[in-house]
Amino acid sequence: MAKMTPRTLSGFMELLPGPQQQMERIMEILRRTYSLYGFTPLDTPVIESSEVLLAKGGGETEKQIYRFQKGDADLALRFDLTVPLAKYVALHYNDLTFPFRRYQIGKVYRGERAQRGRFREFYQADIDIIGDGRLSIINEAEIPAIIYKTFSTLGLKRFQIRVNNRKILNGFYAMLGLTEKSGDIMRTVDKLDKIGPEKVKAILTGDLAVTPSDADEILKFIAISGGNDAVLSALEGYRGRNEIFDQGLEELNTVVRYLADFGVPAENFAVDLTIARGLDYYTGTVYETTLLDHPEIGSVCSGGRYDNLAEYYTDRQLPGAGISIGLTRLFYVLGEQGMLNPDLPTAPADVLILPMTEDLSAAISLATLLRENGIRSQLHCEEKKFKQKIAYADKLGIPYVIFLGEDEISSGVVACKDMATGEQTKLEPAATVYRIKAGLAEREKGTVIQE
């Protein structure tokens, strides 16, 4: 028969079993952490009607979307988890209780040009808190805690949650009478790191026709930096000139004020006035998270406060706050940087049982016992040489191998080899279970990511 050469599409991550186990650990930590903060899991369809998914329309999104006909239906694959959430909340409004806190970890699709580290199918891991009409600032203050808990549980230490408030930016530009131009100005100022202040000023005063004194004001404002207290106290100098600004400063003060109570160490947090994010969408606190030793990766967890989640579907005012982790890309980068802990078990089983007798009853009963005790166990009954079976455990990194011959069966013991140390014990089944569980607990110590 002619064979089709098997392949996986470019831009689609398909992991080997070892890395997949690491990915599963990460996902489990995200699920558990998000749950701790009172978020409920959701799972929405991957396919939606195109008119629903593209209600907002326009932009880069539409070009990248996977869209197709099936019968008469015009369908599309979701390109993020926010639009499906907006649809969900508008559609099921009467069945939900607000504030509505949900997390979702799911695949999304964007037909980007394939390049190294860019994916067309990738996981996003999102949380959002949706209010009905109003939403307290405390939700925005809580989000750094969730980011901190998530990344520190994964094992990261050297990361920084950078926070700003869009009202401060909008209020500041309103003070200068530059509200109309604020979008263009922010995009220009965003290039500060790359092109330097001279060139930024040249563009501001040239292309954007900002007066030289306003340009200086902008550069002075954007240069405000230092510790949180220093930045907040510099911002106090602008108070009283614009209502929106003052409101933003109040909010930022609230976010910073409760950090310690939320368990976020000062070194993992910074007020950063250069962060703007999603110019049209966010209206209050905005977040970015960077790995201090890998600034080139950019933000690994971003989000913010928005005023109107579902405006394309409903007249109801549904403000929210949320963050998103681009999980597939993060996992790829962590792998590239060698930051995935190789010492955590990734084997499919904890124990490989090698029966040494014709009758398999004793071996099978032992496997059943181990499984009842929560030990992941595999019987190896294939017609292979003993050496090959040991090599099988070795290759897969299975930590324990049990031999069960006539001698062991008749004396009611189990021969169990620790593959790492080579140490072999002959103990009763219950004692063997105890030893294995203690060993596994030891092996589980350590975090998924290591710096």
Add this chain to the structure above:
Amino acid sequence: MAKMTPRTLSGFMELLPGPQQQMERIMEILRRTYSLYGFTPLDTPVIESSEVLLAKGGGETEKQIYRFQKGDADLALRFDLTVPLAKYVALHYNDLTFPFRRYQIGKVYRGERAQRGRFREFYQADIDIIGDGRLSIINEAEIPAIIYKTFSTLGLKRFQIRVNNRKILNGFYAMLGLTEKSGDIMRTVDKLDKIGPEKVKAILTGDLAVTPSDADEILKFIAISGGNDAVLSALEGYRGRNEIFDQGLEELNTVVRYLADFGVPAENFAVDLTIARGLDYYTGTVYETTLLDHPEIGSVCSGGRYDNLAEYYTDRQLPGAGISIGLTRLFYVLGEQGMLNPDLPTAPADVLILPMTEDLSAAISLATLLRENGIRSQLHCEEKKFKQKIAYADKLGIPYVIFLGEDEISSGVVACKDMATGEQTKLEPAATVYRIKAGLAEREKGTVIQE
């Protein structure tokens, strides 16, 4: 602004938060159970190249498939998890260790006519064991144990794993010289329950031109029933007439022989000669699982032994054995039948904290403490009346509400109300944690499914 009416496509399951929590429990049990038997998780892309996915071609599948162009690429959504597994094993052959045991729980897509309880996007939960060249019968004997453990952990008691062996059927038809017609005969015999033996015989002797005496032989064979021992001993009467038959009988004997050692109670297992399944694909043991009180649902977990997983992609002989649970449909049916346990918690949080002071430090610190102790906690800081906040906890089924006012803060205690009993305690934080955890453990007792 004109609004787009939000909707979810028909044939796509989208659960409300409560049922979604039940679904998550079920998925977690599947993951944990499959892991106990040494299966490693895999996650393959939802989209594959059409030529890869349809290498086998033809049949109902191709009509139902979601297939589309993106740029120059001819793409399709996976319609099961078996073809992607075949591709995966052929593609990554050199990086895998055999026997290769994997589980996958993932969404698949079939554009079936939408009707009640039929889904176009649905989860399958599969396990497969793939051998390189050969695969021991013990793997086939182990599968009923996995099915039993899975369903009994979910909480089902009244179910039956029905097992047959294709070699017995093929060998039997070969004895009669009816190998050529065996497919048609099996399809006819499959209608026995519906149309009765008279009509089956009429079709056999009419359309299929089987002699009346062979037709009687077939009806006699297919009528063999009773306990496992009775069926096996009736089959012994056919031994020695066909090599394939004898081999199948040996295999079936092995499967039955180790059932008790594998922990499968006799009442959950039955040898059933009427089961054939996937006529082209399966070659040895085949499985179906039925709910005794709901035969109308059909099989909720099916599978079997096959000789050639990846024949469209590679010349290598890769025999395997596997089963699949149609999870979305099963969940739907369990819900319809009222079999999902309503007493297990489905709230997004275990505790709702109501701060009664302007300064939120104490309330936030308490939330942080609870979370550090693994208690899912939500702060309710919205501008709502006290009564509304209690109603919020009530609606969501959050089991504990904590009030934190000046009095409690100054005396270092926490007022905690058990929403089910109305009982309210004032205890120190550590004692409150202890009480809540004990209460939660109590609430977690019981299984997801109840009969």
